Structures are given as C-alpha cells and as structure tokens.
Amino acid sequence: MSEQVASLAIKTGARVRARIGVAVARASRYQRSLLLSPVAVFLLGFFLFPFISLFRVSLARNPGGTGYGEGTRFYVPGTWTLDNYLRFFSDPYFVQMAAFTIELGIIVAVVTTVVSYAVAYQIYRAGALLKSVLLLVVILPKFTNVLVLMYGLLVVFGSSGLVNKFLQAVRLVDEPIPMLFNLFSVVLGQTILVLPYCVLVIAAVLHAIDTSLSEAAQGLGASRARAFWEVTLPLSLPAVWVSLLLSFMWGMGAFAAPYLLGNPDLYTLAVEVDRQTNWRLNWAMGATVAFVLMGTVTVLMLAYSRMQREGARA
Amino acid sequence: MKPRIRVTNLVKCFGSVTAVAGISFDVGEGEFVSLLGPSGCGKTTTLRCIGGYETPSAGTIEIRGRVVNDVPIHQRDIGMVFQNYALFPHKTVGDNVGFALKMRGVRKEERRVRVAEALTLVEMVGYEDRYPAQLSAGQRQRVALARALIHRPSVLLLDEPLANLDRRLRETMRVELKLIQERVGISTIFVTHDQEEALVMSDRIAVMEGGHIHQLGTPAEVYNRPATGFVATFIGETNFLEGDVTALEDGLARVRVAGDLVVIVAATDGCRPGSHVGISVRPERIEIGLEAPASASNVVSGIVEFVTYLGSTASYRVLASAGARFHVMKPVVGERAAFAEGDRVALWWEPERGRIVV
Numbered sequence: 224m225s226e227q228v229a230s231l232a233i234k235t236g237a238r239v240r241a242r243i244g245v246a247v248a249r250a251s252r253y254q255r256s257l258l259l260s261p262v263a264v265f266l267l268g269f270f271l272f273p274f275i276s277l278f279r280v281s282l283a284r285n286p287g288g289t290g291y292g293e294g295t296r297f298y299v300p301g302t303w304t305l306d307n308y309l310r311f312f313s314d315p316y317f318v319q320m321a322a323f324t325i326e327l328g329i330i331v332a333v334v335t336t337v338v339s340y341a342v343a344y345q346i347y348r349a350g351a352l353l354k355s356v357l358l359l360v361v362i363l364p365k366f367t368n369v370l371v372l373m374y375g376l377l378v379v380f381g382s383s384g385l386v387n388k389f390l391q392a393v394r395l396v397d398e399p400i401p402m403l404f405n406l407f408s409v410v411l412g413q414t415i416l417v418l419p420y421c422v423l424v425i426a427a428v429l430h431a432i433d434t435s436l437s438e439a440a441q442g443l444g445a446s447r448a449r450a451f452w453e454v455t456l457p458l459s460l461p462a463v464w465v466s467l468l469l470s471f472m473w474g475m476g477a478f479a480a481p482y483l484l485g486n487p488d489l490y491t492l493a494v495e496v497d498r499q500t501n502w503r504l505n506w507a508m509g510a511t512v513a514f515v516l517m518g519t520v521t522v523l524m525l526a527y528s529r530m531q532r533e534g535a536r537a
Numbered sequence: 538m539k540p541r542i543r544v545t546n547l548v549k550c551f552g553s554v555t556a557v558a559g560i561s562f563d564v565g566e567g568e569f570v571s572l573l574g575p576s577g578c579g580k581t582t583t584l585r586c587i588g589g590y591e592t593p594s595a596g597t598i599e600i601r602g603r604v605v606n607d608v609p610i611h612q613r614d615i616g617m618v619f620q621n622y623a624l625f626p627h628k629t630v631g632d633n634v635g636f637a638l639k640m641r642g643v644r645k646e647e648r649r650v651r652v653a654e655a656l657t658l659v660e661m662v663g664y665e666d667r668y669p670a671q672l673s674a675g676q677r678q679r680v681a682l683a684r685a686l687i688h689r690p691s692v693l694l695l696d697e698p699l700a701n702l703d704r705r706l707r708e709t710m711r712v713e714l715k716l717i718q719e720r721v722g723i724s725t726i727f728v729t730h731d732q733e734e735a736l737v738m739s740d741r742i743a744v745m746e747g748g749h750i751h752q753l754g755t756p757a758e759v760y761n762r763p764a765t766g767f768v769a770t771f772i773g774e775t776n777f778l779e780g781d782v783t784a785l786e787d788g789l790a791r792v793r794v795a796g797d798l799v800v801i802v803a804a805t806d807g808c809r810p811g812s813h814v815g816i817s818v819r820p821e822r823i824e825i826g827l828e829a830p831a832s833a834s835n836v837v838s839g840i841v842e843f844v845t846y847l848g849s850t851a852s853y854r855v856l857a858s859a860g861a862r863f864h865v866m867k868p869v870v871g872e873r874a875a876f877a878e879g880d881r882v883a884l885w886w887e888p889e890r891g892r893i894v895v
Contacts (some may be wrong), residue, residue: 438590439623441610444640444688449611453636457627 281307281510297506307511317495321515324475324491325523327409331474335414336466339421340459346422347429361422364415373412373483380408404486412480417473421466428462429455464531468524475520492516539602540565541724542587542692547596549582556582558748559596564692567722569715571735574745575771580728581696583745587726588694589613600691611640616685616723617694620701622677624669630656630680631665637688655683658717675706682714686721693718693725699734711737732772736760744768760819766894769817776823776863778816782808789888792816798859801834802891815894820866822890825853825875825882833885837863841880851875855884 284302286295311317346357364372379385380402387399402408432455440450478493490498492512500509540563549557557579564570572580585591587598589610597604605613616637624633632639634655635648643651656662659679669677678698685693698714699707715738718725729735735742736756743753744767752764763769770777780794782804790804792814802816829836839857851874852866863884867875876882 433621433623435619435621435623436625438610439617439619440625440636442588442590442613442615442617442694443637443684444611445636446609446611449640454625 277510278514280506281514283507285505285507295504297500297504298510299507307507308515310508311511311515317512317515320490320492320495321519323489324477324493324516325519327413327477327481327489327491328471328475328523330406330410331413331417331477332467332471334410335417335421335470335474336463338414339418339425339466339470340463342418343422343425343429343462346426358426361419365419369416369479370483372415373479376408376412376415376484377403380411403484406485406489408484409477409481409489412484413474413477414470416480417470421470424465424469425459425462428459432458468527471527472520472524475516475523492519541568541601542726543597543599543602544583544587545597545599547583547586547598548594549579549586549591550594555748557586560743560745560748560750561596562743562750562753564724564726567719567724569718569725569727569738569740571727571729571739571742572745573729573732573735573742573772575730578745579748580730580745584694584696584726584728587692588615588617614688614691615694616688616690616692618678618681618685618696618698620697622669622681622698622701624677624681624684626669628668629665630661630667630669630672633669633680634684634687636684641688651687652683655687656680658686658720659683674702675710678702678710682717686717686723689723691724693723695725695727697728697730699729699731707734714738736772742772744771746771762892763817763894766815766817769815769892769894774820774864774866776818776820778818778861780814780816782810782812782814784810790814790893792893794859795861796859798837798857798861800891801888802893803889805893807895808893816891817894818886818891820852820864823863823865823884823886825855825865825867825884827880827882829883829885834888835884835886835891837861837884839863839882839884841876841878841882844874844876844878846874853882855882857884 280298282303282305283298283300284304285307286297286299342357342361346354346361349357367375377384381387382399382401382403384402386402387396390396391399436454436458437450440454441447445453475491476493477491478497481489481491482494482497493516496509496513496516499505499512503509542564544563545561546559547557547561548555548559560579560583562570572583574580582591586593587600589605589608593606597606599605600613600615625636628636631649631652635643635652638648638651652665653662656664659682661676661679661683664672664676664680669680672680678701681698695714699710702710711734718738727735727738739756741753741755742759744751744759746767752759752768754762754764759768759772763772763775766777769775778792778794778800780792780800782790783793783799784791785804785808788804789801790808792800792802794800794816800816808814824833837855837857837859839855841853842856842862843854845852845854846869849869850866851869852864853874853876855863855865857863865884869875
C-alpha cells in the first residue's frame with residue numbers, strides 16, 4: 224500500500240517535473256530567471272542576509288560589562304576582531320563544551336539509529352493493522368510541542384515517576400534510581416525527538432527490499448537471523464548511514480533536551496548560544512559559538528560522507 | 538520405493554479464503570511434476586507450503602519419508618528458483634551461487650571449485666565476479682538455477698521461473714532447464730500457468746483449479762484423456778459439446794447435442810441413458826472434407842466461417858447446420874489452406890476420438 228502510494232507520488236512528481244521542464248525549455252532566459260525569483264528572494268532575504276549579518280556580529284568586539292542598564296550594547300558595531308574566536312578556542316570552558324557536544328552527537332546518533340532500526344524492522348515485519356498502529360505511535364510525539372514532550376519525560380522518569388515506581392514494585396531496586404538531569408535523560412530526550420525521522424527513513428528502505436531475497440536465503444540454508452545478517456542488513460545499510468547522519472546532526476544541535484533534562488555540565492553549544500545571547504547579552508560571543516557549532520557540523524559531515532564514499536569504493 | 542515427496546490432504550487457508558483445498562500427490566525420484574493452473578488455483582501456495590514458506594492449515598508434507606510440516610525453511614534441504622530469481626543484488630554471481638555452501642560451512646577453496654562446476658552446468662563460466670545487475674534476464678535465470686542446485690538438495694522447486702523471459706528465450710530455456718534437470722536427476726516441482734511449458738517439460742502434470750487437483754497424469758494422459766471439462770479446455774484447444782445420453786450399446790453412447798445433432802462417443806462408467814454429459818473433441822482429431830466417406834460416423838455438415846493460416850497448419854471455424862460451431866485444425870499440404878471461407882464442408886470423427894468429461 225505504502226509502496227504504491229510512494230511509486231504513485233514518484234510518477235506524479237516525474238510527470239509534473241516533465242511538464243515544468245517543457246514549460247521552462249520554452250521560456251526565455253529572462254522568463255526562466257523570473258520563475259526562480261520567489262525562491263531567490265526567500266533564500267536571500269531570510270537565510271543568506273541574516274547569515275551574513277550574524278557572521279559579521281561574530282567578528283565585532285563585545286561591549287564588555289554586564290550588558291544591562293542604560294546605553295547597553297550587545298556588540299560594538301563597526302569593529303573588526305577575531306577575539307571571540309580566539310577566546311572560544313583558548314577557554315577550556317568552551318572547548319570542553321564543544322567536545323561534549325560532539326560526544327553527545329555521537330551517542331545520540333548510535334542510540335537513535337540502533338533503536339530506530341529495531342522499531343523500523345518491527346514495522347517492516349508487522350501485519351497491516353499493527354503496522355499502522357506502530358507508525359502512528361512513532362509519529363505521535365511529533366504532534367505535541369517539544370516542551371510538553373520533555374516535561375512528560377520528567378513525570379515518567381522522576382524519582383516518584385512511573386518507571387521508578389514500577390522498578391520498586393517488582394523489587395528490582397529498593398531506592399529510586401536517579402534518571403533525570405543526567406546523561407541518560409539528555410540522550411533519552413534527544414533520541415525521542417529524532418527517532419521518528421530515522422524510523423521512517425529506515426522503514427522506507429526496508430520496505431523497498433524484495434521479501435523473496437530473505438526467503439531465498441532461508442531456502443538456501445540460512446536461519447532467519449543469518450538471512451537478516453547476510454541479506455536484509457547489508458541492503459538496508461544506506462538507510463543506516465542516513466539515519467546516523469541525521470541523528471548526529473540533530474544530536475549536536477541539541478537544545479531542549481540538555482537544557483530541560485540535563486545539568487550545566489551537560490549543556491551543549493546550542494544552549495550556550497542561548498545563554499550568551501539572551502542571558503549575558505553578548506551577541507558577539509553568541510554568534511561566534513553558533514558559527515563554531517555550524518563549522519564543526521559541516522566539517523564532520525564532509526568527513527563522514529567522504530569516508531562513506533571511500534567505504535563504498537573499497 | 539518411497540516417493541521423494543509426498544503431499545497428503547494439504548489444506549491452506551488465508552483467513553476465510555481456502556487457497557488449497559485438500560490435495561494429495563507424490564513426486565518420485567528424479568521425477569518432474571508440474572502444478573498447472575490459472576492464477577489463484579493454489580499452485581504457488583502448494584509450492585510455498587512444500588518449501589516451508591507457508592504453514593499448512595492441515596495435511597502433511599513428507600520429504601524423503603520425513604514429515605517436514607514443522608521443519609523450518611533452512612533445514613528442509615530444498616533448492617528454489619523464484620519467479621523474479623531473487624538473486625542477492627549486493628553479492629557477486631560467485632557469492633550468490635556459493636551461498637548455500639557458505640551456509641553449510643564449506644571452506645572457501647572447495648566453494649570456489651563447486652561454484653565453477655555449477656556455473657559450468659548452466660553455461661555461465663567466467664561470470665563469477667559480475668553482479669546480478671550486470672546480467673541479462675536469461676543469464677540471471679541460469680545463475681538462479683545454479684544457486685538452487687549447488688548444494689544438491691532433495692528437491693528443486695521452480696516458481697514460474699520462465700515467466701519473465703521473452704517468448705523466444707522462454708522456448709529455449711524450457712528445453713535447457715529440462716535437460717539440466719535430467720542430467721542432475723533431481724526431483725522437481727514446477728509451478729506454471731503455461732500449458733505448453735507443462736506439456737514440454739513434465740513427467741506428470743497436476744492440473745489445478747480452485748484449490749483442487751482436477752487430474753494428475755502424464756502430458757499425453759491429460760491431453761488425450763482429460764478427466765474434466767476444465768482440464769479439456771485448459772490444456773490445448775477443444776470442441777466442448779454438452780448433451781443428454783439417449784442410448785448405450787457396445788460401450789458406445791449416443792448423445793443428443795443441440796437440435797438433431799447426435800454424437801457417438803465411447804461410454805464411461807458413470808453414464809446412463811438420460812444423464813447429462815460433456816464431450817471433448819480436439820480440433821486436430823476432426824476430419825474435414827468436401828464430403829464424408831460413407832462409413833464415417835459423427836458426420837456434421839457446415840460452412841467454413843473463418844480460416845486461420847499458420848504456415849504449417851490451418852485452423853477452420855465451421856458453423857454446423859445444426860447450429861453448433863466447430864474448430865478444426867489440419868496440417869497444410871502445399872502452399873495454401875485446403876478450404877476457404879464460405880466453402881461447404883463435411884466434418885466427421887471416429888467415436889474414440891471424442892471423450893466424455895464431467
């Protein structure tokens with residue numbers, strides 16, 4: 224069913240593209256650039272311009288002082304300096320935070336991908352009804368607000384929350400286990416935010432794998448687990464790579480989970496951007512942290528895709 | 538001698554739908570048995586039950602005398618070729634063919650030797666390092682066959698393996714497939730909806746419809762002595778007449794078909810005067826001429842309505858004066874069909890050429 228919908232969507236898309244293609248070919252160069260203008264205006268006005276302005280701010284001197292009171296300035300306009308970047312890379316506070324952000328990205332990527340694969344595989348194997356139910360459950364968190372979701376976790380995982388009550392009831396533990404405001408809760412919170420996307424990506428690729436391949440493997444003497452290992456898993460690896468990339472990027476950009484479910488030792492660069500900008504009113508430093516975060520993600524992503532390409536060649 | 542495979546009262550239901558309604562058959566050592574029928578007749582479901590891909594709702598399946606109902610797929614010792622071949626796209630031809638050996642823990646060097654042997658069998662030597670995507674449909678089919686045979690399984694299961702090939706290749710492959718099967722001497726079950734394929738390749742054919750086996754017999758048996766009207770019409774072309782038995786004498790039945798047309802045919806056990814029967818007469822068993830010889834029985838006169846010229850044969854559609862239509866097929870002698878549209882002709886056939894079916 225979902226495959227039919229997907230193939231229909233692809234076909235329709237191709238038809239629409241073909242029609243647009245014909246129209247574009249007929250149009251003059253001038254008319255063609257006119258077609259692009261809404262996108263161009265949007266990207267220039269709402270992405271590129273703020274992006275450049277923000278970069279400019281990161282290169283301005285910070286005003287010093289508390290930032291509060293009369294004549295407050297968030298940065299000193301018209302000044303040029305690399306001080307903010309130098310400070311970032313020389314201050315252990317920032318460097319450690321950057322290191323932790325990368326670490327969190329990796330942990331979230333691995334945890335999310337492993338859990339997503341397990342969930343996606345169950346969806347793949349399930350019958351029609353269970354499949355719909357599981358998909359709904361996976362997507363449901365996306366219907367609620369991030370804050371609601373995070374506070375929901377507070378209720379469930381608190382000292383007198385559902386999970387601890389259950390563990391005590393079955394006499395697995397005597398004292399409630401601290402499950403909040405530590406790495407566990409941060410990873411959990413972030414995983415829940417990213418999971419639906421990764422599950423959908425992996426489930427889509429699994430559904431595209433011909434079931435007769437696994438059947439053929441079993442017919443040739445592979446147990447179900449061996450058939451999975453030899454056939455299904457290798458054929459679904461592209462989805463695993465995408466899932467790792469998606470969840471790593473989101474893990475590194477984590478804000479709500481570390482902020483609401485973590486403690487200051489577990490704050491990420493994204494949290495620091497907010498603290499510099501909104502609390503310390505040091506826009507120059509806030510912008511600098513934002514650009515370091517973005518630069519780090521970009522470099523790691525490029526390295527990752529290069530690694531993958533070489534892996535594919537080998 | 539025990540049969541290689543014995544299916545007894547096999548039933549398979551999907552929810553409220555009964556796909557296989559209690560069928561039984563044996564496959565002997567080295568025998569090639571086809572399950573032939575239209576789509577939805579239960580032939581593929583039967584094959585999948587034997588392979589272990591479906592769990593029977595009732596009945597037993599034995600391979601080499603052992604009931605395998607509860608044996609998981611990978612322990613059944615089968616070789617299966619799927620309709621779409623199901624080659625592993627991420628593995629080379631060599632790894633595809635050697636897969637069953639790898640699963641059985643055969644060492645790499647021995648695997649390489651046996652893969653080469655298997656590829657020799659299907660005339661695909663030298664393709665070890667290619668990927669399935671780099672092969673033509675016919676080559677993929679050969680690789681799939683080599684992969685299914687390499688571990689010398691107890692039984693070869695073929696699920697419409699020729700359906701995805703173009704006509705010419707299909708005709709070549711069915712002969713080759715049969716030759717390979719004979720050379721290996723493996724018991725084979727072949728699922729197809731193509732009656733020609735079944736006739737060419739099989740030792741025996743099980744004609745299936747609606748989850749039942751209508752008839753199980755050699756190609757000559759099911760063609761010449763169809764057990765039911767369904768078998769008669771599904772295998773080859775036939776003239777199917779219906780009527781009431783008016784008299785029985787000397788093992789022959791007189792059957793009144795539409796109007797004043799009376800047909801004489803060999804009687805069967807069940808028929809009594811007054812019983813309603815169907816009669817099948819193959820198009821090539823009917824004689825056609827300007828006039829019937831005086832000794833002929835079952836003489837029908839009519840007008841040629843339509844001539845189909847096929848080079849070596851010609852088929853005639855004849856509208857009989859009694860109102861029925863007959864289909865007659867004859868070899869072409871000389872360059873042109875013997876009769877033309879509008880010709881007045883006589884048709885006749887000996888009583889033993891027709892057959893009563895139920």
